[in-house]
Amino acid sequence: MPHIQLNNDAPGIRSLVIYRPDTGKPLYELAQALLRAGSPDSTLLDAERELIAAFVSNQNCTDFCRNSHAAASRYLFGEQASVVDQTLQNPETAPISAKLRALLTIAERVTADARTVTNDVVTAARAEGATDGDIHDTVLIAASFSMYNRYVDGLATVTPDDPDAYVAMGERMGTIGYVLPKSN
């Protein structure tokens, strides 16, 4: 049960942005800008951006965000969808590019303690072809999901157990993107 009366039955972040739409609007706009657009020189695909979001949410143990962004990433990867679960299980052995693996190391450090993002891990990402925009966007996606995860868990929002619920969410996120839900 959520810690406060949200007066709607929506799950996760949706229940919160219906509760307070004026803060919900910039929260959804930020997600849309981060996950469906990039810095001008960024090479990251939308599917990879969603995978970073799912990876950070997994590290923070926020099941709702992990499951929904993993579903969006699977939808966007299409035939390569299995890479999502392989990455969440073990990024070292997952069949992803060395560049994405290096960026996930940066994301992991931002999530744990951002002061541990050293020149060494940034240099390693550049050596694999990461651009300034890739590094910036990875740090900001990880920082932003450290916010979303805390918001969703900190107010104890509802997390659906049914895996099918997330398949539908992933398809919606992968097609129409982040659009503020109408209050019910």
Added chain:
Amino acid sequence: MAAPILTYIMPHIPLPDHLPGITGLLEYRLDTAMPIRELTQILLRGESTLTQGERELIAALVSSRNCTNFCNAAHTKAADLLLGEDQTAAAVKADIETAPISEKMKALLQIAAQTQKSGRAVTSEAVDRAHTAGATDREIHDTVLIAALFCLYNKYVDGMATVTPTDPAYYDTLGDRIVNRGYNRPPGGYPAPQK
């Protein structure tokens, strides 16, 4: 007078020299900066039953717990200016329970401190304490979201290794700007000073 010791710490990506801390990052990518600024303006300066000073205390506490010196100094200064004294913010950061604040603010700041650790660390007991002390659902909601937002800021500022000015006068100016102009981007941005 001895020359100040300069330690050259470079951000991980090129940012304007005259915009340390968060400011250079918010100019780097305007499409992500705009919603971050708007969210901050609504939460810290919008209509609320918490005073602006109380909301800046939440920002300062979270930044202090994350050891993000830039945000800690800036929001402590903002809280000091809004509260009209510099004792309360320092006391809150040292020990919430003995700080000269209401029981309701103690309970809300404990929720903020739990949120800083992890969203899953926020307990029903902490929320019950806040409700018992008279906190509304909206105040609890806003406390969690402000604390979560400052985890974003702190991780963004530290994760990009932005420059943290060491001269206290810098934060006097920044605190004054935050208090008197708020969090919206000024028209025309932040032009580099003429050489």
